[in-house]
Amino acid sequence: MFREMRRIKQLLSMEETVAVMDRCTNGVLACIGDEGYPYAVPLNYVYFNGKIYFHTAKEGHKIDAIMKNPKVSFSVIDEDTIISKEFTSYFRSVIAFGKARITEGNEYQEAFKALVEKYSGDQPEEVKQNEINRCSKAYIVAIDVEHITGKEAKEYAKAKNL
DSSP: OOOOOSOGGGBOOHHHHHHHHHHOSEEEEEEEOGGGOEEEEEEEOEEETTEEEEEEESSSHHHHHHHHOOEEEEEEEEEEEEEGGGTEEEEEEEEEEEEEEEOOHHHHHHHHHHHHHHHHTTSOHHHHHHHHHHOOSEEEEEEEEEEEEEEEOHHHHHHHTO
């Protein structure tokens, strides 16, 4: 169902792919928006328990698009170093495909806690818990990942094999 990566030698292992997802702090959610136009929006996220979670307002373009068609893709760029003498950049990135849905109950709480931990891990536990308890204006959306691949510049792949 999902295409195999054409440049297989540049494929990251699952361990490396998860490390990229854990390191990055923002990604781009792509879905089908109004009148069938693609809608891609950058957002904060957490990769937790093999799923991608993010928060969103209960109204707006993003949630409307997800409710109409839950099939989405999500991409992150971990590194993108310009190498001017080669007219290129050395990169590392991940793309995931899956279905988005609104979380509820225990999953909502756990995902919200994981988001708060990622973006405010240095705050006191009481402050973090208060943030989780008081927020009722947002959904936590899960992307149930069906396919995920990481890719790196061929130069990085070659350097690992030396």
